Amino acid sequence: MDNTIDMSILLEEFLEDAAEHLDAVESTLLRIEKGVGGGALDEGEVTLVLGSLHTLKGNSGMMGLTPMQQYVHKLESVLKQVADGTLSLTTNLFESFYSAINVLRESLEKLAKNPDEPLDYIDELTVLEYLISGGKENGNGIYYPRKNKENYGNITQQSNTLKVNFEKLDDLLNLVGELVIHKTALLALETKLKETVKDRSIIEAFTESSQLIGKSAAELREAIMKARMLPVKVVFQRFSRLVRDLSISHGKEINLEFEGEETELDKTVIDEIGEPLLHLIRNAVDHGIEKPAARRKQNKPAAGTIRLSARHESSHIIIAVQDDGQGIDADKIRHQAVAKGLLDSEQVRAMDDYDAKQLLFLPGFSTSKEVTETSGRGIGLDVVKNTVNSFNGLIDIDSRPGRGTTFTLKLPLTLAIINALMVEVAGETFAIPLSGVLESIKVATHDIHQVADGEIIQLRERLLPIIRLDRFFGLGRIRSETQEYVVVVGSGEKRGGLVVDRLIGQQEVVIKGMDEYLGELPGISGGTVLGDGRVALILDIAALIVKTRRGGTHAGE
Amino acid sequence: MLNKILVVDDSALIHQMYRLVMIRYKCEIYDAMNGQEALDVLALQNDIQLILLDINMPVMNGVQFLEKASALGIARKMPIIVISTEGKEEDTIRCLKMGARGYVKKPFNPSELHELINKVMSGAVAA
Numbered sequence: 001m002d003n004t005i006d007m008s009i010l011l012e013e014f015l016e017d018a019a020e021h022l023d024a025v026e027s028t029l030l031r032i033e034k035g036v037g038g039g040a041l042d043e044g045e046v047t048l049v050l051g052s053l054h055t056l057k058g059n060s061g062m063m064g065l066t067p068m069q070q071y072v073h074k075l076e077s078v079l080k081q082v083a084d085g086t087l088s089l090t091t092n093l094f095e096s097f098y099s100a101i102n103v104l105r106e107s108l109e110k111l112a113k114n115p116d117e118p119l120d121y122i123d124e125l126t127v128l129e130y131l132i133s134g135g136k137e138n139g140n141g142i143y144y145p146r147k148n149k150e151n152y153g154n155i156t157q158q159s160n161t162l163k164v165n166f167e168k169l170d171d172l173l174n175l176v177g178e179l180v181i182h183k184t185a186l187l188a189l190e191t192k193l194k195e196t197v198k199d200r201s202i203i204e205a206f207t208e209s210s211q212l213i214g215k216s217a218a219e220l221r222e223a224i225m226k227a228r229m230l231p232v233k234v235v236f237q238r239f240s241r242l243v244r245d246l247s248i249s250h251g252k253e254i255n256l257e258f259e260g261e262e263t264e265l266d267k268t269v270i271d272e273i274g275e276p277l278l279h280l281i282r283n284a285v286d287h288g289i290e291k292p293a294a295r296r297k298q299n300k301p302a303a304g305t306i307r308l309s310a311r312h313e314s315s316h317i318i319i320a321v322q323d324d325g326q327g328i329d330a331d332k333i334r335h336q337a338v339a340k341g342l343l344d345s346e347q348v349r350a351m352d353d354y355d356a357k358q359l360l361f362l363p364g365f366s367t368s369k370e371v372t373e374t375s376g377r378g379i380g381l382d383v384v385k386n387t388v389n390s391f392n393g394l395i396d397i398d399s400r401p402g403r404g405t406t407f408t409l410k411l412p413l414t415l416a417i418i419n420a421l422m423v424e425v426a427g428e429t430f431a432i433p434l435s436g437v438l439e440s441i442k443v444a445t446h447d448i449h450q451v452a453d454g455e456i457i458q459l460r461e462r463l464l465p466i467i468r469l470d471r472f473f474g475l476g477r478i479r480s481e482t483q484e485y486v487v488v489v490g491s492g493e494k495r496g497g498l499v500v501d502r503l504i505g506q507q508e509v510v511i512k513g514m515d516e517y518l519g520e521l522p523g524i525s526g527g528t529v530l531g532d533g534r535v536a537l538i539l540d541i542a543a544l545i546v547k548t549r550r551g552g553t554h555a556g557e
Numbered sequence: 558m559l560n561k562i563l564v565v566d567d568s569a570l571i572h573q574m575y576r577l578v579m580i581r582y583k584c585e586i587y588d589a590m591n592g593q594e595a596l597d598v599l600a601l602q603n604d605i606q607l608i609l610l611d612i613n614m615p616v617m618n619g620v621q622f623l624e625k626a627s628a629l630g631i632a633r634k635m636p637i638i639v640i641s642t643e644g645k646e647e648d649t650i651r652c653l654k655m656g657a658r659g660y661v662k663k664p665f666n667p668s669e670l671h672e673l674i675n676k677v678m679s680g681a682v683a684a
Contacts, residue, residue, distance in 0.1 A: 092577070099570060122642050123568040126664040130574050133667050 011115055014063050015108050021052045026101050030240055033094055046083045071121040075100055078132055093131055166267060172224045177510060177529055179217045184531040186210040232310045233261030235274050239281055246285045253292050253302055259309035265317050266414035272391045276384045280321040280407050288325030288405055317413055322406040328399035330356040357397050361385045391415055392435045416511055422504035426475035429536040431509050431528055436541035438488045440503055445482050454548060465548035466497035489541045496545035559584045561604055565595040566611035578667045591615055592622030599631060608637040612648045620648050623655045636677045
């Protein structure tokens with residue numbers, strides 16, 4: 001039994017390690033590929049790749065993954081032939097290496113799911129065999145003048161970073177949370193002491209110590225939040241390979257630039273932005289950047305540029321995806337909107353160009369006539385917008401026809417802590433994410449109207465469906481009021497009203513997810529521990545708004 | 558003169574490789590990802606001169622394709638070279654018995670394949 005446990009831990013380590021080596025090989029290859037345009041083949045870079053492959057070969061051998069070991073060995077020998085000049089580094093050879101990385105990554109994924117997955121690289125080896133046969137049909141043989149020969153050694157890269165399991169940081173955050181609870185208990189004690197202890201100097205000393213503890217706890221929490229932050233280039237760099245592959249397959253030349261890639265954000269946000277950025281970049285490659293010939297006609301450089309930038313702005317991070325492609329024609333969008341029946345011609349005429357471009361975020365909107373392989377399949381900007389909104393971000397689009405398009409994302413620095421409006425419902429405390437709160441109002445009971453699918457009130461010129469939180473969560477309510485407090489919340493374009501007993505105030509809360517054994521929790525997105533140790537549930541605004549519309553007045557519906 | 562050939566293999570990578578391997582023949586290459594697709598291509602193109610046939614494929618593998626093709630009388634007319642792999646010797650032999658003219662084993666050196674193609678196309682039956 002011990003053996004199996006050891007093996008699975010070993011496998012996990014191997015997989016993580018192997019993934020890193022493949023990443024290193026890939027980024028070095030990309031650099032080599034860029035560099036060879038200048039003529040000389042950088043032996044240092046080749047040695048780096050050989051080192052990674054050598055380690056990967058050894059590790060897979062140790063894990064008993066013989067086919068992988070043999071495949072990597074073959075890759076290593078092919079690269080050695082390149083390094084000593086007996087094999088020329090052609091486009092096809094680069095492709096076969098990139099393809100090898102893909103295949104090996106796939107194998108790692110399969111092994112993660114099934115450690116006994118059979119691996120077979122016969123086809124890849126067949127192609128490699130062809131490439132090293134040095135057939136003259138290559139036609140792409142490029143000879144690179146070599147610099148001085150070097151020894152092959154394993155070069156390990158030094159870094160002053162440490163890999164930490166994210167859970168450990170979460171644990172630290174929990175511990176700080178408990179510290180805060182204990183500190184709050186000290187406050188209550190302080191008051192009692194003031195009543196019983198006569199000696200002022202003792203009370204002052206106590207107060208000072210308790211305040212210092214509070215300050216240390218706050219600083220500790222800030223430091224931990226900082227430790228969870230990673231530079232955004234972790235995400236940006238994933239796209240280098242993608243843009244390269246896509247531009248080749250689309251017959252376009254595209255440079256991917258980064259700006260502000262050292263800007264840091266919380267891991268929780270980093271985990272979320274990869275997907276939306278992926279779609280935006282694919283859009284830029286597919287619809288934005290024109291083919292070299294078309295660009296030259298416009299006096300633009302043949303190679304298009306996509307720039308990913310990141311910067312801080314007050315308590316947000318601003319990420320932009322900018323291309324210098326053909327831009328978006330506001331009129332074209334207006335026509336499309338009418339043609340698709342989304343709006344009528346009067347409405348679109350009333351919109352200014354800026355608003356017209358935001359129409360692209362409507363579901364089912366695509367201005368490209370062909371459904372291409374990369375951006376077809378219904379992954380529209382509406383999905384991107386929903387994803388970004390779902391983690392409290394905003395997305396904006398700006399564009400100049402002929403000059404280019406910029407998508408700007410405004411994201412919170414962290415998803416772990418939010419500002420919340422604390423409310424009381426039937427004696428229980430709930431937290432409403434402040435980002436979704438529009439306003440809070442008092443409503444006379446006789447202004448609440450019953451309709452077929454629920455209750456509504458009139459808010460200025462709109463009708464607002466409301467939901468009574470006490471009823472929704474099955475909490476008994478003792479008082480009957482002549483007036484109600486309603487918190488108006490919004491999610492995307494939708495609005496709703498939450499009926500509460502009273503408003504407590506605003507505060508920052510640390511979000512804790514709910515354990516899985518609790519199952520489905522309609523209307524709840526998480527919980528938080530308050531300063532006095534009590535638990536307050538955090539409301540899921542989007543889910544509750546859906547319930548108001550459907551007239552679900554009870555959480556069970 | 559080799560003008561049109563059909564490559565049957567489930568790996569897109571291998572198809573790309575064949576494009577390069579066969580450059581010297583300056584022929585048109587039709588692709589099929591499995592035996593079923595190969596039959597479809599043959600139904601539409603009646604002047605295919607050579608088939609390079611992989612054994613391991615989903616939907617319809619190399620052996621099943623040959624069985625169907627034999628029933629339709631195609632194998633007799635058309636030279637077929639089996640591209641086999643380690644461990645598939647029995648299947649390779651079955652294909653040869655059904656009329657395939659020769660085989661190479663993956664991973665193979667392109668010159669092996671070229672030699673075999675030359676032999677097969679010049680009418681000799683390869684071992």
